[in-house]
Amino acid sequence: MSTTTVNYPEEFKGFAISDPSEWSNPKLTSYVPKTLSPKDVDIEIECCGVCASELAVLKNKWSTGPLRCLSSSYGPKTQCVGHEIVGKVVKLGEEVTEFKLGQRVGLGAHAYACNECSRCKEGNDQYCTKAVGTYSGVYPDGYVSQGGYASHVRANESAVFPIPDALESHLVAPLQCGGLTVYSPLKRGIEDVLSKGIKPAVGVIGIGGLGHMAIMIAKALGAEVIAISRSTSKKEDAIKMGADGFIATGSAEQWEEENADKFHLLLNCASSATELPLDRLLKTLKVNRKFISVGLPDIREKFEVSPFTFLQSGSTIGSSLLGSKAEAIELFELAAKHQFKPWVETIPISEAGVSEALTRLSDGDVRYRFTLTGFNEFFGTGKQ
Amino acid sequence: MSTTTVNYPEEFKGFAISDPSEWSNPKLTSYVPKTLSPKDVDIEIECCGVCASELAVLKNKWSTGPLRCLSSSYGPKTQCVGHEIVGKVVKLGEEVTEFKLGQRVGLGAHAYACNECSRCKEGNDQYCTKAVGTYSGVYPDGYVSQGGYASHVRANESAVFPIPDALESHLVAPLQCGGLTVYSPLKRGIEDVLSKGIKPAVGVIGIGGLGHMAIMIAKALGAEVIAISRSTSKKEDAIKMGADGFIATGSAEQWEEENADKFHLLLNCASSATELPLDRLLKTLKVNRKFISVGLPDIREKFEVSPFTFLQSGSTIGSSLLGSKAEAIELFELAAKHQFKPWVETIPISEAGVSEALTRLSDGDVRYRFTLTGFNEFFGTGKQ
Numbered sequence: 001m002s003t004t005t006v007n008y009p010e011e012f013k014g015f016a017i018s019d020p021s022e023w024s025n026p027k028l029t030s031y032v033p034k035t036l037s038p039k040d041v042d043i044e045i046e047c048c049g050v051c052a053s054e055l056a057v058l059k060n061k062w063s064t065g066p067l068r069c070l071s072s073s074y075g076p077k078t079q080c081v082g083h084e085i086v087g088k089v090v091k092l093g094e095e096v097t098e099f100k101l102g103q104r105v106g107l108g109a110h111a112y113a114c115n116e117c118s119r120c121k122e123g124n125d126q127y128c129t130k131a132v133g134t135y136s137g138v139y140p141d142g143y144v145s146q147g148g149y150a151s152h153v154r155a156n157e158s159a160v161f162p163i164p165d166a167l168e169s170h171l172v173a174p175l176q177c178g179g180l181t182v183y184s185p186l187k188r189g190i191e192d193v194l195s196k197g198i199k200p201a202v203g204v205i206g207i208g209g210l211g212h213m214a215i216m217i218a219k220a221l222g223a224e225v226i227a228i229s230r231s232t233s234k235k236e237d238a239i240k241m242g243a244d245g246f247i248a249t250g251s252a253e254q255w256e257e258e259n260a261d262k263f264h265l266l267l268n269c270a271s272s273a274t275e276l277p278l279d280r281l282l283k284t285l286k287v288n289r290k291f292i293s294v295g296l297p298d299i300r301e302k303f304e305v306s307p308f309t310f311l312q313s314g315s316t317i318g319s320s321l322l323g324s325k326a327e328a329i330e331l332f333e334l335a336a337k338h339q340f341k342p343w344v345e346t347i348p349i350s351e352a353g354v355s356e357a358l359t360r361l362s363d364g365d366v367r368y369r370f371t372l373t374g375f376n377e378f379f380g381t382g383k384q
Numbered sequence: 385m386s387t388t389t390v391n392y393p394e395e396f397k398g399f400a401i402s403d404p405s406e407w408s409n410p411k412l413t414s415y416v417p418k419t420l421s422p423k424d425v426d427i428e429i430e431c432c433g434v435c436a437s438e439l440a441v442l443k444n445k446w447s448t449g450p451l452r453c454l455s456s457s458y459g460p461k462t463q464c465v466g467h468e469i470v471g472k473v474v475k476l477g478e479e480v481t482e483f484k485l486g487q488r489v490g491l492g493a494h495a496y497a498c499n500e501c502s503r504c505k506e507g508n509d510q511y512c513t514k515a516v517g518t519y520s521g522v523y524p525d526g527y528v529s530q531g532g533y534a535s536h537v538r539a540n541e542s543a544v545f546p547i548p549d550a551l552e553s554h555l556v557a558p559l560q561c562g563g564l565t566v567y568s569p570l571k572r573g574i575e576d577v578l579s580k581g582i583k584p585a586v587g588v589i590g591i592g593g594l595g596h597m598a599i600m601i602a603k604a605l606g607a608e609v610i611a612i613s614r615s616t617s618k619k620e621d622a623i624k625m626g627a628d629g630f631i632a633t634g635s636a637e638q639w640e641e642e643n644a645d646k647f648h649l650l651l652n653c654a655s656s657a658t659e660l661p662l663d664r665l666l667k668t669l670k671v672n673r674k675f676i677s678v679g680l681p682d683i684r685e686k687f688e689v690s691p692f693t694f695l696q697s698g699s700t701i702g703s704s705l706l707g708s709k710a711e712a713i714e715l716f717e718l719a720a721k722h723q724f725k726p727w728v729e730t731i732p733i734s735e736a737g738v739s740e741a742l743t744r745l746s747d748g749d750v751r752y753r754f755t756l757t758g759f760n761e762f763f764g765t766g767k768q
Contacts, residue, residue, distance in 0.1 A: 062692075119645070124671040127697055129645075185698075188672065261503070261513075287508040288572065290700055293691050304686045307677050307703045308446075313511055314569075316674055316702030319694035 004028065005380035006151040009042070009091065013379060014080035014150025015354045020067065023058035024359045026149065028351060031076035033154045034143040041099055041157050042091035043107060044381050047346075048148040049084025049173035050357045050370040052209060052271065053109065053296070057081055057136050058358070062299050073142025082148030083109045083134035084176045084371070086169040088382075096157045106163050108176035109134055109322050111145055111155035125158070126184070126322040134159075149354055149372060151379035161328045166336040170371040174213065174342045175331055177322070178369065182214035182267060183331045184323030185292040189265035190223055199224055203247070203263045203284065206270030206295055207234040209361075212368040213342050214267055215241040217331070220338040226263075228281075237367070242340075249277055256280040261287075261313070268293040274301050279309045282317070291317040343367060348374040388412065389764035390535040393426070393475065397763060398464035398534025399738045404451065407442035408743045410533065412735060415460035417538045418527040425483055425541050426475035427491060428765050431730075432532040433468025433557035434741045434754040436593060436655065437493065437680070441465055441520050442742070446683050457526025466532030467493045467518035468560045468755070470553040472766075480541045490547050492560035493518055493706050495529055495539035509542070510568070510706040518543075533738055533756060535763035545712050550720040554755040558597065558726045559715055561706070562753065566598035566651060567715045568707030569676040573649035574607055583608055587631070587647045587668065590654030590679055591618040593745075596752040597726050598651055599625040601715070604722040610647075612665075621751070626724075633661055640664040645671075645697070652677040658685050663693045666701070675701040727751060732758040 006013040012033050015026035033042075056062045058081060069079040085107040089099050099105060112132040113125040120128050132139055134155065135147030147153065163172055175183075190200040202223040204214045211227070218225045219242040227238035230250040238246055247255050262284050268291065270276060282291060282305070293303075296319075303317060310316065323331070335341075347353045349372040357370045376382030390397040396417050399410035417426075440446045442465060453463040469491040473483050483489060496516040497509040504512050516523055518539065519531030531537065547556055559567075574584040586607040588598045595611070602609045603626040610629040611622035619630045631639050646668050652675065654660060666675060666689070677687075680703075687701060694700065707715070719725075731737045733756040741754045760766030 119671055122671070124698075127671045287503055287506070287511045292700070293694075296695075297691060299690070299692060302688045302690050304688050306683070306686050307681060308683060310677075310703035311680075311705045314508075314702065314704045316676070316700035318698065318700030319691045320698045321695045 004378055008152055008381070012146065012150055012152045014146060015351065016076065016078035016080040017058060018067070018078045020058065020060040023055065024362070025351070025355050026080070029076065029078050029080065031078070031146060033152070034075060034139055034145070035141065036093055036154065037156070038093040038095035039156050039158065040093040040154050041089055041096055041160050043085060043087040043105060043153050043155065044090045045085055045087040045148055045150060045152060045375045046382070047086050047169050047173055047371050047373045047375060048082040049177065050361055050372060051084055051177045052361060053083070053177065054081040055358065055362055056296065064299070068136050068138065069144045072144035075143050076146065079136060080146045080150050081135045082150065083107065084173040084178070085148035085153055086163065086173050098157050099160060099162070104163050106161040106172060106176050107134060107148065107153060107155050107159060108161065108180055108328060110159045111137065113156070113158045115158045123324050123326055125324050149349065151375065151381055159325065161325065164332050164336050167332060170344055170346050170373055171341050172332065173371045174344060174369045175335060176328065178210050179213045179217065179331055179342065180323035180328050181294050181320070182210050182269065183217050184327050185267060185294060185320035186214065186218050186221060186265070187327065189267070189290055189292060190221065193264050194222055200264040201226065201262050203228050203266045205266060205268045205276070205281070207238050208269060209366065209369050210294055211269035212241055214269055215243050216340040217334065220334050220340055249280070256283045259284040264289050266291040269295045271295040272297050272301065274304070278303070278305055282309050282315055283312060285313050285315040288314045291315060293317070293319045342369050344369050344371050346371050346373045349378050388762055392536055392765070396530065396534055396536045398530060399735065400460065400462035400464040401442060402451070402462045404442065404444040407439070408746070409735070409739050410464070413460065413462050413464065415462070415530060417536070418459060418523055418529070419525065420477055420538065421540070422477040422479035423540050423542065424477040424538050425473055425480055425544050427469060427471040427489060427537050427539065428474045429469055429471040429532055429534060429536060429759045430766070431470050431553050431557055431755050431757045431759060432466040433561065434745055434756060435468055435561045436745060437467070437561065438465040439742065439746055440680065448683070452520050452522065453528045456528035459527050460530065463520060464530045464534050465519045466534065467491065468557040468562070469532035469537055470547065470557050482541050483544060483546070488547050490545040490556060490560050491518060491532065491537060491539050491543060492545065492564055492712060494543045495521065497542045499542045507708050507710055509708050533733065535759065535765055543709065545709065545716070548716050548720050551716060554728055554730050554757055555725050556716065557755045558728060558753045559719060560712065562594050563597045563601065563726065564707035564712050564715055565678050566594050566653065567601050568711050569651060569678060569704035570598060570602050570605060570649070571711065573674055573676060574605065577648050578606055584648040585610065585646050587612050587650045589650060589652045589660070589665070591622050592653060593750065593753050594678055595653035596625055598653055599627050600724040601718065604718050604724055633664070640667045643668040648673050650675040653679045655679040656681050656685065658688070662687070662689050666693050666699055667696060669697050669699040672698045675699060677701070677703045726753050728753050728755050730755050730757045733762050
């Protein structure tokens, strides 16, 4: 057995760091999984998308304390990330009812939701206050969760997604965090308009990993989609993705006047809130509509808007977190029906591959999403 | 004819200033009205509410330039304020269809809406981009509008409200700006909840002129209403107004934990946005609900909120402007049906009376709203 092969079920293996300075060079690490609970499922991982959240956690930008894994009550003191996981069910806790052995499934940014609170029951399990992140989340028993740049992941069935046969694994991977994160606010932000038989106008700000999927998804939902970026450098790509129009906010034009009162929804997929021309952007919203941010900035950044700006249209601003499990399933169906495909570059998993993906993502050198592949070959899995 | 008597229709008389330093001492002034347009109505004023917006305009706090009246193309270079007007129709433009001579009517913060744009047609005339404020607004012909601390006011019928007989003039006055300003976001913010047969929970922040009406209106709309204030000094009043509960944000209690995930709507009626514990308040919102501000601060103030704060519940923040004409009529019907009455102190109009009202409002010495009365006696009107 080579050193990369995993000795499941005693161990999981994954690429992990113990210090933020190592963010671009996670090392292959062996660790014990969390204790199996009756609702847990083990997924033998086939591939995993690479999400900008990973950079924020590995670089420790969303925290003011040390890496959370260092205080894990048992299991590794290292952090393995990755939360756009596709794989095969290889173990079922004794109370699992939704999945069967061998089934292809996925896992997004949450590995647990309680399924009992009012938020879970109302289809808002992404806001469950007991939810545990797929990595760097703390379970009630003190174990700090480990992500999907790994041989296996253990998660509660409440958070696991069934995946339709029509979708390819490396393309469905990025839909599970990035895609879902834009799908939920897009759907919730325009469903009232669609229900009146009106074609909604959606502005997608920031054409990167999130934004490129937002264009495709908004289009599939039936919206007129305008891509909004600082320069025209991504205009051609945005049109190919399906955008009906393009606004370059850094140009000298009076774009906010030309597009005044246009949008039913502005979805901000850019990672910085402070660098946006918010006061100008909000002028393009129709009455009582929303500007929703899904691109998460540094934890010290703040929105700064004058109350007077909102008065022009009674608009509001805020953020949206992920999407519900039901919405993930809707999104997969939408992708299968409309056959839209995220623009994905695959990179075979290895220390070099993980390092390349993280470094290039950090440098913005990605068009528009990475999926790490070849897990079965690397970890010697996939033989059952 | 005494010096206070008005020689209508050649002149209107009102209390006006020409410099912000005179804000607390408007002087009786004679002026020519704007040119009568075919849709205009002249209202002989019976009484007028006193709104905090008046202080902002008289003190010139919402502008970075000089008083707008100084550049009026014709008419007075002085500013008369007041936009919670009740009176009698005494003149009709030749195309007016909605009102008749002698009818009791009201006028709020807008004296004109175009009635032709998409916003007007969709019931959002308060956001009409061609709307003209009842005072300090600029008409297309360059006349700067003059408000209701006056003998008469001229306004487009699109902005004039019919008033039901059941409501007393001095009590309906404050409903037209202050009341409408809270009614619109309250109704729009909870109607989806009410339509599901659920009793919405509404938090009203700031128990002053706006907040005290918000408590009564939210209650009449069918909500559970929690009054939110810095100290407990207004607790007794809030309960008398109909509040079901009270939160003192300045207390040591963990009120945001006790009320986590409680509110369907937070309505901010406090005049300062920056002094609010926004990050704590937003924790009390349910998923995807709104924090709406109607208390307008100084023009230099900004909301400052971390994008992460919103993530706890996918909430949004923003402001709301006035309400539509249709909503004003709904509000009057609601007040007649539920017999709620703003807490109004009446002050007879005169230079001393206007000065007292403005000074005491500026000092916060009002429980909870002033209406200036006795206009007919003062101006020698009401004889037709």
